[in-house]
Amino acid sequence: MMNAPQAEPFKIKVVEPIKMTTREYRMAAMKEAGYNTYLLKSEDVYIDLLTDSGTSAMSDSQWAGMMLGDEAYAGSRNFFNMEKAVQEVYGFKYVIPTHQGRGAEHILSKCAIRQGDYIPGNMYFPSTRVHQELAGGTFVDIIVDEAHEPDVNHPFKGNVDLSKLEKLIAEVGAKRIPYIHIATCVNMAGGQPISMANLAGLRELCNKYKLRIVLDNTRTVENAYFIKEREPGFQNKSIKEIVREICSHADAVTMSCKKDSLVNIGGFLAMNDEHFYRKAQSLCIIYEGLHTYGGLAGRDMEAVARGIYESVADDFHIAWRIEQVQYLGERLIRAGIPIVLPVGGHGIFIDAKKFLSHVSQDKFPAETLAAALYVESGVRGMESGTVSAGRDKKTGEHKYPKLELLRLAIPRRVYTNSHMNVVADAVIKLYDKRKALKGLKMTFEPEEMRFFHARFENL
Numbered sequence: 001m002m003n004a005p006q007a008e009p010f011k012i013k014v015v016e017p018i019k020m021t022t023r024e025y026r027m028a029a030m031k032e033a034g035y036n037t038y039l040l041k042s043e044d045v046y047i048d049l050l051t052d053s054g055t056s057a058m059s060d061s062q063w064a065g066m067m068l069g070d071e072a073y074a075g076s077r078n079f080f081n082m083e084k085a086v087q088e089v090y091g092f093k094y095v096i097p098t099h100q101g102r103g104a105e106h107i108l109s110k111c112a113i114r115q116g117d118y119i120p121g122n123m124y125f126p127s128t129r130v131h132q133e134l135a136g137g138t139f140v141d142i143i144v145d146e147a148h149e150p151d152v153n154h155p156f157k158g159n160v161d162l163s164k165l166e167k168l169i170a171e172v173g174a175k176r177i178p179y180i181h182i183a184t185c186v187n188m189a190g191g192q193p194i195s196m197a198n199l200a201g202l203r204e205l206c207n208k209y210k211l212r213i214v215l216d217n218t219r220t221v222e223n224a225y226f227i228k229e230r231e232p233g234f235q236n237k238s239i240k241e242i243v244r245e246i247c248s249h250a251d252a253v254t255m256s257c258k259k260d261s262l263v264n265i266g267g268f269l270a271m272n273d274e275h276f277y278r279k280a281q282s283l284c285i286i287y288e289g290l291h292t293y294g295g296l297a298g299r300d301m302e303a304v305a306r307g308i309y310e311s312v313a314d315d316f317h318i319a320w321r322i323e324q325v326q327y328l329g330e331r332l333i334r335a336g337i338p339i340v341l342p343v344g345g346h347g348i349f350i351d352a353k354k355f356l357s358h359v360s361q362d363k364f365p366a367e368t369l370a371a372a373l374y375v376e377s378g379v380r381g382m383e384s385g386t387v388s389a390g391r392d393k394k395t396g397e398h399k400y401p402k403l404e405l406l407r408l409a410i411p412r413r414v415y416t417n418s419h420m421n422v423v424a425d426a427v428i429k430l431y432d433k434r435k436a437l438k439g440l441k442m443t444f445e446p447e448e449m450r451f452f453h454a455r456f457e458n459l
Contacts, residue, residue, distance in 0.1 A: 006323050009316040010413060013060060018046055026375045034455025035371040035440055037380050046378030047419050048411070052346045054100075054258035054265060055411035059310060062262070062303045069299025078301040079292040082268070085308040089240070090217065090247045092270035094277035096284050099295030101218060101256025102127050104269035107283045108214060108254055109135040111276065112178040120168055121181040122160050123147060123188045126388055128181065128216065130448055133393075137178070140168055147189040148402040150340045150351045155230045157192035158185065158223070160202050174209040183216040184223035184246065188384060190405065191219070191325075191344020193226035196234065196242070199249040215250035217270075221260040221311045222345035225318045240312035252276065259346070262307035262412055266300050325410055327417055331424040337431055340405065347409035350427070352385060356437055361386050361400045363439025363459060369406045369430075371456075372437050377426030381408045387442075388451045 021029075021044060033039035037050060048055070070076040083095045098104045105128050113119065115136030121128075122143040129139045142164040146154040160182065169177065180202065185191050206213055224242035228234050234242055247253065252271035257263050269280055281291045288295040296304075311317065322345060329343035338354035352359075352366035359365040366385035373379050385404035392399055408423065440456040 006316075006320050008413075008416070009320050010059075019043060020046060021378055023375065026378060030371055030375050034443065035367065035458065036451075036454055036456060037370045037374055037382055038452050039455070040374065040380060044378075045374075045380045047415065047423060048380050049347065049408040049423065050380045050382050052259055052409040052411050053256060054263070055414065056258075056262040056264070056307075057411070057413040058262060058264070058303060058307070059413075061310070062306045065302040065306045066299040068302055069297060071298045073293070074290055075292055076298040076301065078298040078305065081305040082301040082308075085305040086268060086270050089243065089308050089312055090220075090253065090270065091244055092247070092253060093272050094270060094274065096269040096277070096280050096288075096291060097294030097296055097301060098267040098269060098284070098288050100258060100265060101216075101254055101267040102131075103288050103295060104254035104256075104267050105131045106287060107269055107280050108252070109137070110283050110287075111279050112212075113137040114178070117176055117178050118168060118172050119179065119181055120165055120177065122158055122183055122194065123186050125183065125187055125216070126390075126449055126451070132181075142168065142180075143186065143189065147186065147192060150190070150338070150349075150354075150403065150405075153341045155193075155226070155342065156195040156198065157189050158183065158194035159198040160194070162198075162201055162205055165202075165205065169209055169211075174211060177209075177211055179212040179214045179251070180206060181214050181216065182250070183218070185219035185226070185345040187219075187346075187407075188388075188403065189344075190340030190349040190403070191222070191346045192340075192342075193223040193230075193345065195231050196227050196245065197231065199246060203249040212251040213249060215247065215253045217247070217250075217253035217255040218259045219345055220246050221318055222322065225315075225322050226345065228315075238312075239315050239318055243312055257304045257307065259412075260311050261304055262310060263300065263303045266296055266304040268294070268304075321412055324415075324417060324420065328408070328410070328420040328424055331420070332427060335424070335428045335431070337427055340403070347407050349384065349403075350381075350406040350408070351404070352406050353404045355406075355431065356434055356439075358435065359437065359439040361404060362398065364442070364456065365439065366404050366406050367456060368437055368440050371440070373406070373426060373430055376430045377422070379408075379423050379426050381406050383407075383451055387454055390448075390450060 109131040113135035257266040338351040340349040356365040366383040389399035444455040
């Protein structure tokens with residue numbers, strides 16, 4: 001018998017109605033959207049698990065703070081509140097606000113990467129890799145091999161394989177590596193964490209070769225929970241202490257505040273090096289806005305500041321968040337649904353290769369599964385596989401990643417476990433009739449980040 005999940009550490013104060021639709025209605029909507037769940041209208045979605053980015057429910061304190069927005073063009077007091085929160089919680093001296101994480105990635109890439117550089121990382125993220133490539137760099141995957149195996153139950157699949165990094169350094173030279181880009185709770189691997197021991201080992205190796213570490217800080221609070229639960233020596237430390245220790249191993253961070261920081265928009269680039277800061281500050285003015293607002297309204301910066309503090313105020317918030325994801329994962333595991341193991345931090349990742357073993361990767365099994373789940377139930381997820389991987393720049397052929405996944409990303413403080421039961425029931429029902437799904441044919445694709453706009457038709 002499954003253990004009863006922890007109760008929500010909050011009360012529901014405001015509700016938003018969601019629309020129930022018929023199967024016929026959803027079939028028409030899916031066809032109109034070109035079988036791409038990104039192109040659906042949100043009003044036609046019953047339970048939206050497309051992303052956990054920018055979809056959190058904000059607290060009464062955050063909403064109250066938005067009424068104190070200082071919308072001055074320069075020197076907004078909300079920026080200084082946000083700056084202080086970053087300094088106190090994450091430990092970085094200099095803060096560049098951006099409209100979201102993508103803005104921080106862009107500025108970082110423009111600052112640091114030269115033509116012909118190599119950027120090692122623990123698995124790619126689509127927008128990060130595109131910014132690196134546009135700046136003239138080449139991404140190199142140095143994640144442990146276990147991360148590419150859905151069935152392997154490794155506690156820290158986000159770990160860096162230090163031997164892979166040393167091999168790359170030997171091949172291209174340290175001078176061609178501007179920084180190592182490390183993600184916490186690696187999204188494309190299924191929300192899998194990196195251990196503190198691995199971060200410390202990476203820091204030692206980077207010190208040896210005088211290399212910088214830039215942390216994708218987006219899901220560091222979630223990662224801290226797994227370190228507390230799984231890594232010896234951290235059980236008696238608070239999430240706040242563990243977060244600070246994770247960041248202590250990095251020279252800089254990029255941040256999409258739309259995840260851990262519980263807001264609908266916002267991000268930042270933070271560092272301790274003043275020269276790096278001055279260069280980034282100038283680029284912020286060109287691409288984002290003045291360095292004290294960076295594309296954000298004052299009210300949004302205030303919500304970010306308060307969200308940062310809320311994310312580490314106690315351990316109950318993140319424990320409930322992770323346990324809700326675990327609850328859905330356990331229901332699917334018990335029903336024999338193939339998912340990435342162990343269950344990650346921000347969502348469930350269904351192994352579409354196994355779910356639709358009769359559909360070859362050139363027929364986009366994860367995209368097929370995403371479309372079918374919406375038609376079946378009104379639940380929206382997103383593809384994380386061949387479509388997201390894109391095409392090889394040299395050959396023009398599809399990249400076929402080992403992981404062909406349907407991601408069901410769970411927004412923070414939005415849905416109850418009753419919603420998770422609806423999702424689980426829908427996935428299980430679809431699994432029973434999976435043989436009827438034949439795959440998709442791509443009819444349109446943009447050159448970059450095609451998963452946002454590509455269109456398909458049923459085979």
